[in-house]
Amino acid sequence: xxxxxxxxxxxxxxxxxxxxxxxxxxxxxxxxxxxxxxxxxxxxxxxxxxxxxxxxxxxxxxxxxxxxxxxxxxxxxxxxxxxxxxxxxxxxxxxxxxxxxxxxxxxxxxxxxxxxxxxxxxxxxxxxxxxxxxxxxxxxxxxxxxxxxxxxxxxxxxxxxxxxxxxxxxxxxxxxxxxxxxxxxxxxxxxxxxxxxxxxxxxxxxxxxxxxxxxxxxxxxxxxxxxxxxxxxxxxxxxxxxxxxxxxxxxxxxxxxxxxxxxxxxxxxxxxxxxxxx
Numbered sequence: 461x462x463x464x465x466x467x468x469x470x471x472x473x474x475x476x477x478x479x480x481x482x483x484x485x486x487x488x489x490x491x492x493x494x495x496x497x498x499x500x501x502x503x504x505x506x507x508x509x510x511x512x513x514x515x516x517x518x519x520x521x522x523x524x525x526x527x528x529x530x531x532x533x534x535x536x537x538x539x540x541x542x543x544x545x546x547x548x549x550x551x552x553x554x555x556x557x558x559x560x561x562x563x564x565x566x567x568x569x570x571x572x573x574x575x576x577x578x579x580x581x582x583x584x585x586x587x588x589x590x591x592x593x594x595x596x597x598x599x600x601x602x603x604x605x606x607x608x609x610x611x612x613x614x615x616x617x618x619x620x621x622x623x624x625x626x627x628x629x630x631x632x633x634x635x636x637x638x639x640x641x642x643x644x645x646x647x648x649x650x651x652x653x654x655x656x657x658x659x660x661x662x663x664x665x666x667x668x669x670x671x672x673x674x675x676x677x678x679x680x681x682x683x684x685x686x687x688x689x690x691x692x693x694x695x696x697x698x699x700x701x702x703x704x705x706x707x708x709x710x711x712x713x714x715x716x717x718x719x720x721x722x723x724x725x726x727x728x729x730x731x732x733x734x735x736x737x738x
């Protein structure tokens with residue numbers, strides 16, 4: 461089933477309205493439904509008001525409490541799965557201000573412990589030198605550029621929190637992408653090699669020619685086992701459905717098995733850096 465970005469924006473509101481309608485149709489108050497579902501009445505109120513996004517388990521619990529028919533339950537669950545996916549288009553993010561996006565990422569990173577990054581075409585800001593960060597944000601409106609760069613660099617402090625654990629997988633294309641001049645790119649690659657020695661960072665590289673299996677590849681990040689994002693040129697998709705997250709973790713594990721780590725990764729990074737310097 462194809463899902464348009466507009467559907468992703470509207471699905472949360474539609475789900476809330478449908479659950480509210482079903483409760484009223486069943487002749488139940490929020491208090492009575494809460495008792496049936498072993499859920500607080502305030503949570504039901506927030507779900508019906510689209511103030512919080514219910515998990516799939518929450519929706520299943522509510523449908524059982526409402527005594528929904530199998531056909532209606534299937535329809536609501538299909539909508540709930542769409543609501544677990546969020547489209548963030550780049551134009552809207554830029555209009556609201558790139559600092560808002562940086563603040564959002566900082567909040568997500570603060571609440572997560574285990575991070576998995578698959579980097580297909582560029583180095584992520586957490587691993588980037590100041591020169592690389594400035595170049596990656598070169599298309600930002602001038603009035604936003606300096607603040608966004610500062611916030612992106614400030615987020616790198618996260619790497620030095622030993623309670624956080626990172627695995628970064630970078631393709632050769634991502635490592636060697638010529639976003640900055642060769643001498644600066646060599647320093648960027650040196651930084652990757654240096655960070656790979658940190659005890660809470662596992663950094664792997666995937667040389668060109670490595671077969672990663674069928675299907676299209678894209679950059680994605682998994683935060684704990686709770687949320688994942690996939691990045692596109694025009695924006696980002698946020699996944700909250702546990703099945704989508706587990707599928708991305710499965711793919712990540714497959715890529716991880718084909719990557720170089722430790723001294724092997726550092727030797728390859730050193731060779732790529734030396735090519736830049738030559």
